[in-house]
Amino acid sequence: MKKLSLFTICLIVLVGSWVVLRFAIGGIVSVPIPGSVIAMYMGLIIIAILVHISVEDSLFREFLRPIRETLVEDRRQVRRRVIAVLIPLFLLGYTYSIIAQRANPPGSPRDAHPSPPLELTYKDEVIGTMQDVVNPFRHYEKDDPEAFKAHVENGRRVYYQNCFYCHGDHLDGQGHFAPHLQPLPANFQDPGIIPNFQEAFFFWRIAKGGPGLPAAGTPWDSAMPIWENHLTKDEIWDVILFLSEYTGYQFRTFGEAH
Amino acid sequence: MKNRNVTLLMLVLGIVVGTLRCAVTYAQNAPEASEKGKEVYDQSCAHCHGTEGRGDGSAAENLLPRPRDFTRGLYKIRSTESGQLPTDQDLFDIITIGMPGSSMPGWETSLSADDRWEVVAYIKTFYDGFKAGEAPREISLDGKIPYAEQSVETGKGLYVELGCVECHGNIGRGDGTSAPTLTDEWGFQTWPANLAQSWNFRGGADTEAIFKRFIGGIAGSPMPAFEGDSFLHFGLTVEESKRLTELENKDEMTETEEAESEKFYEKMDAAVNLALNRTEGIELTAAEQQTYDDAMQVVYEKSWHLANYVKSLAPEQRPEPAIGKNVLRSQYVQDALPGMEDPVWETLQARHFPLVGQIVIEPRQFNPTIDSVDVKSFYNDTEVAFLFTWDDRTHTIGDETDETTGKPLEDALAIQFPVKVPQGPTAPKPYFLWGGRLPVYLWHWKASTPEQVTELTAKGINAAEVQEAQGALQAQGVYTDGQYKLWVKRALKTDDKKDLQLDPGVFVPIAFSAWDGANGDVDAKRVVSSWYTFVLEPVPSSRRFVYPPLIAILSLGLLFGLRAAVQRRNSVS
Numbered sequence: 001m002k003k004l005s006l007f008t009i010c011l012i013v014l015v016g017s018w019v020v021l022r023f024a025i026g027g028i029v030s031v032p033i034p035g036s037v038i039a040m041y042m043g044l045i046i047i048a049i050l051v052h053i054s055v056e057d058s059l060f061r062e063f064l065r066p067i068r069e070t071l072v073e074d075r076r077q078v079r080r081r082v083i084a085v086l087i088p089l090f091l092l093g094y095t096y097s098i099i100a101q102r103a104n105p106p107g108s109p110r111d112a113h114p115s116p117p118l119e120l121t122y123k124d125e126v127i128g129t130m131q132d133v134v135n136p137f138r139h140y141e142k143d144d145p146e147a148f149k150a151h152v153e154n155g156r157r158v159y160y161q162n163c164f165y166c167h168g169d170h171l172d173g174q175g176h177f178a179p180h181l182q183p184l185p186a187n188f189q190d191p192g193i194i195p196n197f198q199e200a201f202f203f204w205r206i207a208k209g210g211p212g213l214p215a216a217g218t219p220w221d222s223a224m225p226i227w228e229n230h231l232t233k234d235e236i237w238d239v240i241l242f243l244s245e246y247t248g249y250q251f252r253t254f255g256e257a258h
Numbered sequence: 259m260k261n262r263n264v265t266l267l268m269l270v271l272g273i274v275v276g277t278l279r280c281a282v283t284y285a286q287n288a289p290e291a292s293e294k295g296k297e298v299y300d301q302s303c304a305h306c307h308g309t310e311g312r313g314d315g316s317a318a319e320n321l322l323p324r325p326r327d328f329t330r331g332l333y334k335i336r337s338t339e340s341g342q343l344p345t346d347q348d349l350f351d352i353i354t355i356g357m358p359g360s361s362m363p364g365w366e367t368s369l370s371a372d373d374r375w376e377v378v379a380y381i382k383t384f385y386d387g388f389k390a391g392e393a394p395r396e397i398s399l400d401g402k403i404p405y406a407e408q409s410v411e412t413g414k415g416l417y418v419e420l421g422c423v424e425c426h427g428n429i430g431r432g433d434g435t436s437a438p439t440l441t442d443e444w445g446f447q448t449w450p451a452n453l454a455q456s457w458n459f460r461g462g463a464d465t466e467a468i469f470k471r472f473i474g475g476i477a478g479s480p481m482p483a484f485e486g487d488s489f490l491h492f493g494l495t496v497e498e499s500k501r502l503t504e505l506e507n508k509d510e511m512t513e514t515e516e517a518e519s520e521k522f523y524e525k526m527d528a529a530v531n532l533a534l535n536r537t538e539g540i541e542l543t544a545a546e547q548q549t550y551d552d553a554m555q556v557v558y559e560k561s562w563h564l565a566n567y568v569k570s571l572a573p574e575q576r577p578e579p580a581i582g583k584n585v586l587r588s589q590y591v592q593d594a595l596p597g598m599e600d601p602v603w604e605t606l607q608a609r610h611f612p613l614v615g616q617i618v619i620e621p622r623q624f625n626p627t628i629d630s631v632d633v634k635s636f637y638n639d640t641e642v643a644f645l646f647t648w649d650d651r652t653h654t655i656g657d658e659t660d661e662t663t664g665k666p667l668e669d670a671l672a673i674q675f676p677v678k679v680p681q682g683p684t685a686p687k688p689y690f691l692w693g694g695r696l697p698v699y700l701w702h703w704k705a706s707t708p709e710q711v712t713e714l715t716a717k718g719i720n721a722a723e724v725q726e727a728q729g730a731l732q733a734q735g736v737y738t739d740g741q742y743k744l745w746v747k748r749a750l751k752t753d754d755k756k757d758l759q760l761d762p763g764v765f766v767p768i769a770f771s772a773w774d775g776a777n778g779d780v781d782a783k784r785v786v787s788s789w790y791t792f793v794l795e796p797v798p799s800s801r802r803f804v805y806p807p808l809i810a811i812l813s814l815g816l817l818f819g820l821r822a823a824v825q826r827r828n829s830v831s
Contacts (some may be wrong), residue, residue, distance in 0.1 A: 070826060071821040084817055088810035095806040100798055105585050105765040105791040106683040160305035160317035165361070165617060165624065169302070170368040176361045180579065181610035182788040209618075211689060220687040220694075221789060225618040 007066040111216040116204045122233045133200040155242025158235045181223045194249035294378030298373045321627035328384035332478035335461035340483030341537040342394040349378045358665030359458030359774040375418025398472045404561035413567025425450040430571045431740025433651045445479040456572035468565040493553045496750030529553045577610035587795040588635035598734045598745035608632035613785035621783040627774045628785045646744040654775030655706040655735045667775035669705040674769040675758045692716040699758045708735035719782045727754045768792040
């Protein structure tokens with residue numbers, strides 16, 4: 001077999017690295033790698049190749065040899081003509097696709113879990129500071145399991161009469177109204193939701209709904225109703241108990257490490 | 259290669275063992291409910307279907323279709339014949355897949371297969387009929403007629419001949435004359451399926467599923483099984499049926515013709531009686547069975563044609579919603595904008611905006627009947643035109659009034675924009691339900707005044723004001739065969755400060771509200787969408803014909819230059 005020229009080897013390394021990054025690592029091994037990261041890696045690889053071929057004069061000449069041959073030698077005429085057609089054609093198509101690209105609407109940055117206010121309120125009544133308020137029925141879990149069960153059951157009723165249309169039968173945010181809402185309803189089965197928040201945070205989000213969000217949470221987009229207009233304080237606390245009972249996730253409590 | 263074979267073998271083995279296991283454990287039909295089945299049912303099903311299986315769980319009231327009442331043994335989605343109970347597999351499949359267009363989700367991800375089989379066994383205990391343990395008669399799919407244009411055409415004829423039009427309407431949008439009057443076995447209102455929206459078919463939209471709904475019927479609903487007296491000319495062959503129709507259409511029959519038609523009626527009566535006997539479990543003689551089988555043969559054949567026709571009425575899947583790259587783009591035209599009936603609209607692909615019940619502010623709509631609105635748009639240098647289409651089974655123009663508000667119930671559509679386009683992606687938008695602190699600008703069209711669109715400014719769903727300056731909009735609306743079509747035209751720029759001003763290339767938030775008067779929609783009770791995006795698509799820059807060739811020529815020049823340089827160097831050395 002003929003020995004591969006240095007130029008061909010460099011070309012194979014370059015194309016091979018791109019294929020590995022784009023399809024093998026980003027796709028088979030892990031999630032797709034962002035284009036900008038791939039570009040950075042490819043930049044590094046090109047620099048490495050350039051360093052390698054410019055270490056010695058002879059190496060550099062060896063690298064340039066096939067290019068020079070293709071450009072001038074008669075026996076490379078076919079290759080020369082093919083390249084003289086392909087490169088301009090590629091650039092033509094590429095530039096056209098960039099210029100003719102249609103603009104897409106700008107994405108709207110939205111903080112799904114913006115900071116709550118310092119004070120937790122129900123309608124106009126102040127319940128306490130966000131940090132200190134605990135679910136008044138949570139202690140039944142240890143003190144009076146029967147009473148706790150009754151509260152959870154009431155929470156279940158509240159959930160299926162009010163919440164499940166959007167947050168779903170499975171509490172996974174995929175209720176029958178959910179697919180066509182933007183943003184999508186919260187998924188309580190997501191391990192990143194319940195364990196990261198105090199019950200008081202949930203009370204705030206339920207009581208004040210979409211319109212009660214600060215601007216960072218794009219309150220104008222959320223279809224979450226202002227539930228303090230429909231539910232009593234106790235019903236909100238009960239439904240919060242139900243959420244953790246059904247999913248098996250524990251809410252964060254104050255003082256717990258992250 | 260070896261590895262792959264092993265994997266394949268394992269897979270096959272797994273499937274075989276799995277199937278055997280299911281067959282061994284679950285094939286018997288007698289309901290033997292376990293503690294586990296009750297536990298899973300109470301945890302996952304009871305809040306809709308009720309602890310006693312009566313379909314009266316705490317969530318039931320706001321659901322339409324209502325959750326199934328298991329105590330009657332009536333199951334809609336079955337692979338079994340008319341009047342038969344479902345197979346265990348039928349029940350298992352519904353639990354696994356769910357029912358599109360209803361609130362029944364699929365449970366594949368949240369319940370293990372074992373748990374789902376336990377639930378199947380448990381729900382069977384709610385109805386004594388299952389205790390007999392007899393295997394239900396399954397519908398044969400043997401004579402399947404493949405989907406083809408000819409079959410669709412035959413089915414189209416049958417659709418009219420068999421009376422499907424009565425409920426499902428001329429072209430299947432569920433807008434038949436009796437559509438608003440239908441109730442199910444429990445007395446709850448039920449709407450005939452809109453056959454153009456196959457994504458809402460409860461039992462799936464492939465032709466076999468549709469065929470099974472015909473032969474087995476949809477138990478508990480007004481949809482009859484194609485058998486006995488609910489099937490036109492049951493017992494007659496295709497030729498006999500044709501001859502009878504011919505005779506019936508005559509103004510006057512001769513005596514021999516009278517006798518001939520009488521014979522047909524007798525034949526039909528006999529067949530219908532056999533079907534009834536069969537449903538009641540009376541054993542048929544061999545001859546009777548033959549007569550019945552012959553009658554069903556014709557029904558099966560017609561049903562396949564009809565299933566193919568129904569399949570042809572809807573797209574394969576729900577269209578993609580108008581988000582991301584699918585945003586609504588108004589196309590530029592140089593000349594006058596097309597009128598409502600202009601065929602040029604056909605050249606545009608509509609953008610699809612799904613609508614959901616408004617359940618944020620009272621009065622709320624938990625049981626919406628309008629699924630979505632499709633939109634197209636053109637603009638020129640001075641004006642923009644829109645074409646909105648949406649399906650509504652009834653044409654309601656305010657003849658009846660809402661009991662609580664006294665307001666007329668009528669069909670309507672509102673198109674919502676912000677008064678001022680938010681500058682930048684983080685700038686606040688008005689609240690998606692008709693604005694709040696920031697106002698929205700609305701086009702409100704009502705079915706009773708189809709040539710008129712009212713401009714509103716709103717700062718809340720119950721805080722809309724009719725603008726003083728009207729007349730900026732031209733409109734035309736029609737209702738045909740279960741579908742509204744609304745054409746609206748406006749100048750890009752107006753003098754009114756309360757109006758939205760439009761510029762090409764600017765992404766404008768857009769949202770919709772729709773009302774179905776026959777479904778009790780009035781005021782806040784309606785269907786709505788979240789904010790979507792609309793843009794007057796800029797005319798593509800003519801630079802796209804200049805720069806690319808320029809760059810191509812330059813690169814070619816560069817190659818030649820390089821070649822010349824190398825050649826010179828070679829000759830020098």
